[in-house]
Amino acid sequence: MNSSESRQLVEMAKKAGVVNAINFIYRYYPLVRHARSMVQRGDVGEIYHATGSYTQDWLFLPTDWNWRLVPELSGESRAVADVGSHWCDSVQYVTGLKIKRVCAHLHTIHKTRMKPKKELETYAGKVLQPEDYEPVPINTEDYACVAFEFDNGAVGSFTVSQCFAGRKNRMFYEISGSKCSLVWDQERPDELWVGYREKANEIVMRDPSLLTPDARPFAHYPGGHPEGYPDGLKNFLWRVYTAVAEGSSEWDFSTFEDGHVEMAIVDAxxxxxxxxxxxxVTY
Incomplete structure (x- = not known):
């Protein structure tokens, strides 16, 4: 898919008048909502810059294979489209800013991968013999580094890698403001680090009693009981199906329009x- 096709989907959904959604799941973590509320009420101040990464190791080995490695199935971009899109959406969601322009470098680490000759069960690749593979050239990125500028003049950068040993799904970002900075790590979702210049830094723990009113409904358990990825999905589906059931036209979830924004960034x-x-970035 490209941004021309995603724009068509947006227009088709509007014309049909149907509820439409895309699962940018990290929006629905309580502390991501809390961070967004802090920005909105002025606690963070003017946004200066944002940095971070999304790193994985599921394609670390040249024998790792998945349909996402096939451009005809997954598109011209892989790492940026697959996980970089989540990073960009989350940071834009928290800051309320939009990425205006980009400067990017993409890199393919394994220019040839070994594809299993037949369908296998998950993890069966660990017991295959050399003759069970066939070499396939790869022309999508394993790694990318992207510098960008927001629409308010703030700047930032992010990296993505699917060949980073030991990192499973580490989406990490730092947002620097004129009053404080915010740091969130998806692999430690119940903590939001808040940094200050002239007083002690803080770690906000996910506890409904401590969250902003906007974030509180997305935390379903008392403090100390972990919430994570499945709960983010639950929150996303809750908001979508509530909109369907109530026939509401005021949606507080990510839609095809948000997906189009990310496709436009990927194309740029x-x-x-x-x-x-x-x-x-042409939206």
Missing amino acids: VLQSHRTKQWVE
Whole structure:
């Protein structure tokens, strides 16, 4: 898919008047909502810059294989489209800003991968013999580094890698503001680090009694009982099906429009890599 096709989906959904949604799941973690509320009420101040990464190791080995490695199935971009899109959506959601332009470099670590010759059960690749594979050239990125500028003039950068040993799904970002900074790590979802210049830093723990009113409904258990990925999915589905049941036109979940925003960023990243220059994101 590209941004032209995603724009068509947005227009088709609007014309049909149907509820439409895309699962940018990290929006629905309580502390992500709390961070967004802090920005909205002015606690963070003017946004200066944002940095971070999304790192995984599920394609670390040249024998790791998945349909996402096939451009005809997954698209021209892999790591940026697959996980970079979640990073960009989450940071834009928290800050309320939009990525305006990008400068990107993409890198393929395993330019040839070994594809199993037949369908296998999960993890069966660990017992395959060399003759059970066939070499396949790879032309999508394992790694990317992207510098960007927000629409308010703030700047930032992020990296993504699917060949980072030991990192499973570490989406991490730091948001620097004129009053404080916010740091959140998806693999430690119940903690939000808040940094200050002239007083002690804080770690906000996920506890409904401590969260902002907007974030509180998304925390379903008392403090000390962990909530994570399955709960984020639960929160997403709760909001979508509530909109369907109530026939509401005021949605507080990610829609096709948000998906189109990410596709536009991906297209700009690809163009920037090809041209070796800054590229404006065309929404």
